[in-house]
Amino acid sequence: MSALSASALLLAVEHVSLSFGGVKAVTDISFSVPRGEICALIGPNGAGKSSLLNVINGVYRPQGGRVVYDGLVTSRSAPRQAALGGIARTFQNVALFKGMSVLDNVLTGRNVRVGAGWIEQVLGLPRARAEADLHRHRAEEILAFLHIQAHRDTPVGKLPYGLQKRVELARAIASEPQLLLLDEPMAGMNLEEKMDMSCFILDINRDLGTTVVLIEHDLGVVMDISDHVVVLDYGRKIADGPPARVRDDPQVIAAYIGAH
Amino acid sequence: MDFFLEVLIGGLLAGIMYSMVAIGFVLIYKASGVFNFAQGSMVLFAALTFVSLVERGFAFWSAFATTLGAMLALAWAIERGVLRPLVNRPPITLFMATLGVSFIIEGLAQLLWGAQVHGLELGIKDEPIDLGGILLSRFDLFAAGIAALLVLALSLLFSRTRIGLSLRSVASDPLAALATGIRVQRIWAVVWAVAGFVGLIAGLLWGARLGVQFSLSLVVLKALPVLIIGGFSSIGGAIVGGLIVGAGEKLAEVYAGPVIGDGLENWFPYVLALLFLLVRPAGLFGQRTIERV
Amino acid sequence: MLLSETGQFSTCYAHDRRAFRLRQERVGLGLVLAFAFLVVPAWASDYWFSAILIPFLILSLAGLGLNLLTGYAGQLSLGSAAFMAVGAFAAYNFQLRIEGLPFLVSLALGGLVAALAGVVFGLPSLRIKGFYLIVSTLAAQFLVQWGLTKFGWFSNFNPSGVITAPPLTILGQDLSSPAGRYLLTLLVVTALFFLAGRIVRSDLGRNWMAVRDMDSAAAVIGIPVARSKLLAFAVSSFYCGVAGSLWAFTYLGTVEPHGFDLNRSFQVLFIIIIGGMGSILGNFLGAAFIVLLPLLLSNLGGSLLAGVIDQGHIENLQKILFGLLIILFLIREPDGLASLWRSLRARARVWPLRA
Numbered sequence: 031m032s033a034l035s036a037s038a039l040l041l042a043v044e045h046v047s048l049s050f051g052g053v054k055a056v057t058d059i060s061f062s063v064p065r066g067e068i069c070a071l072i073g074p075n076g077a078g079k080s081s082l083l084n085v086i087n088g089v090y091r092p093q094g095g096r097v098v099y100d101g102l103v104t105s106r107s108a109p110r111q112a113a114l115g116g117i118a119r120t121f122q123n124v125a126l127f128k129g130m131s132v133l134d135n136v137l138t139g140r141n142v143r144v145g146a147g148w149i150e151q152v153l154g155l156p157r158a159r160a161e162a163d164l165h166r167h168r169a170e171e172i173l174a175f176l177h178i179q180a181h182r183d184t185p186v187g188k189l190p191y192g193l194q195k196r197v198e199l200a201r202a203i204a205s206e207p208q209l210l211l212l213d214e215p216m217a218g219m220n221l222e223e224k225m226d227m228s229c230f231i232l233d234i235n236r237d238l239g240t241t242v243v244l245i246e247h248d249l250g251v252v253m254d255i256s257d258h259v260v261v262l263d264y265g266r267k268i269a270d271g272p273p274a275r276v277r278d279d280p281q282v283i284a285a286y287i288g289a290h
Numbered sequence: 291m292d293f294f295l296e297v298l299i300g301g302l303l304a305g306i307m308y309s310m311v312a313i314g315f316v317l318i319y320k321a322s323g324v325f326n327f328a329q330g331s332m333v334l335f336a337a338l339t340f341v342s343l344v345e346r347g348f349a350f351w352s353a354f355a356t357t358l359g360a361m362l363a364l365a366w367a368i369e370r371g372v373l374r375p376l377v378n379r380p381p382i383t384l385f386m387a388t389l390g391v392s393f394i395i396e397g398l399a400q401l402l403w404g405a406q407v408h409g410l411e412l413g414i415k416d417e418p419i420d421l422g423g424i425l426l427s428r429f430d431l432f433a434a435g436i437a438a439l440l441v442l443a444l445s446l447l448f449s450r451t452r453i454g455l456s457l458r459s460v461a462s463d464p465l466a467a468l469a470t471g472i473r474v475q476r477i478w479a480v481v482w483a484v485a486g487f488v489g490l491i492a493g494l495l496w497g498a499r500l501g502v503q504f505s506l507s508l509v510v511l512k513a514l515p516v517l518i519i520g521g522f523s524s525i526g527g528a529i530v531g532g533l534i535v536g537a538g539e540k541l542a543e544v545y546a547g548p549v550i551g552d553g554l555e556n557w558f559p560y561v562l563a564l565l566f567l568l569v570r571p572a573g574l575f576g577q578r579t580i581e582r583v
Numbered sequence: 584m585l586l587s588e589t590g591q592f593s594t595c596y597a598h599d600r601r602a603f604r605l606r607q608e609r610v611g612l613g614l615v616l617a618f619a620f621l622v623v624p625a626w627a628s629d630y631w632f633s634a635i636l637i638p639f640l641i642l643s644l645a646g647l648g649l650n651l652l653t654g655y656a657g658q659l660s661l662g663s664a665a666f667m668a669v670g671a672f673a674a675y676n677f678q679l680r681i682e683g684l685p686f687l688v689s690l691a692l693g694g695l696v697a698a699l700a701g702v703v704f705g706l707p708s709l710r711i712k713g714f715y716l717i718v719s720t721l722a723a724q725f726l727v728q729w730g731l732t733k734f735g736w737f738s739n740f741n742p743s744g745v746i747t748a749p750p751l752t753i754l755g756q757d758l759s760s761p762a763g764r765y766l767l768t769l770l771v772v773t774a775l776f777f778l779a780g781r782i783v784r785s786d787l788g789r790n791w792m793a794v795r796d797m798d799s800a801a802a803v804i805g806i807p808v809a810r811s812k813l814l815a816f817a818v819s820s821f822y823c824g825v826a827g828s829l830w831a832f833t834y835l836g837t838v839e840p841h842g843f844d845l846n847r848s849f850q851v852l853f854i855i856i857i858g859g860m861g862s863i864l865g866n867f868l869g870a871a872f873i874v875l876l877p878l879l880l881s882n883l884g885g886s887l888l889a890g891v892i893d894q895g896h897i898e899n900l901q902k903i904l905f906g907l908l909i910i911l912f913l914i915r916e917p918d919g920l921a922s923l924w925r926s927l928r929a930r931a932r933v934w935p936l937r938a
Contacts, residue, residue: 127795142804151781375914379917386909387913389909393905564707564718567715571711
């Protein structure tokens with residue numbers, strides 16, 4: 031890997047292996063994601079995709095290999111360090127704060143950007159007030175961007191599923207991340223909702239310049255929006271490349287259709 | 291050395307008494323996921339009812355049967371009045387509901403039978419017996435034997451009967467059990483009834499030891515650290531936890547008491563449990579869950 | 584229409600952040616405060632001050648302390664009374680050992696010591712969760728009670744461990760009369776409630792709620808989970824500690840460790856269950872309920888049922904009633920009296936029209 035290409039890379043997963051008490055989830059996986067790209071992780075259920083995301087943002091510590099993010103080795107970091115470093119993510123099963131309003135959920139996403147301490151905020155000192163205005167302004171922009179201003183004060187537990195997914199995306203981009211990890215952002219959606227979500231992802235990638243790594247089962251969507259596809263099967267990488275090439279790869283076809 | 295052994299074994303035997311309360315707790319936690327703070331008041335209620343019946347001229351077995359009937363009625367009432375309306379609520383809510391249940395049971399027990407202290411005689415003399423130079427309490431040995439029988443009976447119930455099978459399936463996944471046609475709510479009632487029975491046995495033993503009075507409901511506070519050490523969902527864990535707490539408490543009382551002052555048996559089990567937790571956050575026998583996000 | 588929002592637009596984010604956004608709410612709050620500070624002291628009897636108002640205010644404050652920890656940050660505690668005891672005995676010792684220390688300062692210092700104790704017993708929360716955590720708070724409960732009884736130094740070697748309130752003077756004003764003690768309590772409680780209202784609206788408050796609702800997700804989006812939990816223990820214990828000092832100094836006058844036993848912790852827990860978890864106002868409602876219900880019952884029992892049942896039975900009946908109420912609230916109104924208040928408020932917005 032030359033120095034030139036290294037600086038263009040935002041994320042490099044190098045020989046990562048992960049197991050849970052002897053059960054191998056991920057075996058010796060390597061792939062890299064250049065800045066500004068949309069990279070899709072696909073593969074059958076149980077292929078280790080979510081585990082891999084959890085390794086990237088520090089929830090799990092891999093037994094082997096390492097993750098290089100933005101030029102730094104991060105395989106030992108905790109999730110909070112990953113978030114501070116600019117990695118945001120959404121979850122397969124919506125993981126919102128159910129008792130809080132949409133606005134408050136989005137504001138929690140801004141916490142990595144908060145400078146004023148809580149005592150300053152409670153006392154209402156000028157710096158804290160100015161900062162609170164700024165965060166609110168950014169949150170409002172995001173609510174507008176994802177068309178959810180109307181639900182600003184609704185407790186998220188009361189929103190329909192499709193909107194909850196969108197609020198989760200809003201919370202993730204509220205931190206202004208460099209790298210956005212999306213775990214099945216379109217699971218359980220109908221065609222129309224999937225189209226909306228695809229547009230949001232493309233907009234985030236294009237307008238905000240955010241690099242995206244996403245897991246998705248709908249191959250149609252994956253082929254349409256991603257620049258680069260990584261295919262996993264039984265915890266191993268079986269293909270890696272542009273969508274068109276991956277689609278015709280005999281090993282990928284075998285994994286999906288089960289042909290020999 | 292003999293003295294040390296005597297203290298240790300005395301503590302272990304006392305610990306079995308804690309385990310008896312903890313077992314009732316484990317049963318309920320396993321089957322319905324409820325952290326039942328009312329287990330202590332169930333012990334009190336059972337002992338108080340039994341002793342009051344005996345004082346009113348009931349024979350041992352008829353008093354036992356009547357009390358058991360009362361415990362079953364109590365279990366049914368709790369399932370109907372508390373568990374069923376609170377189904378699918380967060381565990382913390384159910385826990386607080388059992389706090390309410392414990393208040394009701396304690397108030398009811400004393401309203402019915404009065405607040406005075408009753409003596410309870412099971413016909414076992416609490417005289418020391420000499421085993422190879424070590425003095426042991428006959429009563430404690432008797433209690434340990436009863437506990438062993440109880441555990442044996444429970445494990446037979448779980449492994450050999452249809453109800454045991456349904457029970458295990460409800461414990462592992464209530465929704466799936468419901469889908470296969472098991473009447474989950476009936477199982478809950480059964481489990482609470484069995485826990486009531488265990489409470490009755492524990493109540494008799496504890497009552498015979500301390501006298502039957504209000505403070506009996508406080509044994510729940512001794513059972514808590516036992517559970518923490520053993521894990522909430524393992525009967526074996528409850529036994530081992532009881533032994534550890536009983537022995538630890540006795541040893542601390544005898545050896546550390548003179549140094550830092552007496553009365554440490556109130557908090558020592560908790561500190562012990564905390565130390566265990568810091569090493570094994572899910573208890574000795576609890577399963578460690580892998581957090582999925 | 585009573586709470587009409589017509590014409591009251593927020594023109595900047597600062598306005599929108601206010602706890603009392605509507606003019607009517609602010610006027611109402613002003614009236615309540617004026618009533619409590621000006622009308623009540625002139626009108627209420629000593630019995631009202633000593634038996635109802637002062638304990639009501641202090642228990643509201645203790646409820647608020649636990650509510651910050653359990654209702655907002657989601658950490659269950661059965662040790663509130665322990666932190667009340669730490670606050671009371673610490674404040675007492677500051678008064679005793681530092682010549683001329685102003686009363687309010689020793690109150691705050693007592694709270695800080697309690698906060699420290701809270702952090703110590705909150706440390707296990709970094710590793711253990713849920714029910715396992717009550718073991719830590721129960722350890723606090725028993726250990727503190729034991730320590731305060733065992734070591735005479737804490738109670739200045741009083742043989743029965745009783746501490747006695749110092750004379751209550753602030754800026755030369757003697758506040759030892761019932762009305763004076765009421766005003767002092769009211770002042771402290773009001774200030775701390777306003778502070779709590781600001782804390783739960785700050786980022787810290789949001790972090791607490793995030794940890795409560797889903798701590799694994801909170802960690803992933805970068806919320807400092809450990810720090811938030813420990814701060815919840817610290818702030819909560821500070822509140823409980825101040826409440827404990829007030830309990831000792833402005834309510835009872837004397838107090839022993841036994842006055843802060845497990846039953847007191849339960850009492851505080853019931854306040855937040857009945858009042859409403861995750862609510863600031865609910866603590867007042869819950870405390871009012873807890874203080875008034877027994878009085879009502881014993882008066883009722885004294886007049887209506889005189890001779891039929893004795894005092895001991897009334898106590899048992901009261902226990903049963905509390906148990907039933909707890910369960911009833913959990914089933915019917917899990918968000919407590921505060922949620923009744925919220926629906927009332929929603930009605931007032933459209934009254935006299937109907938939605």
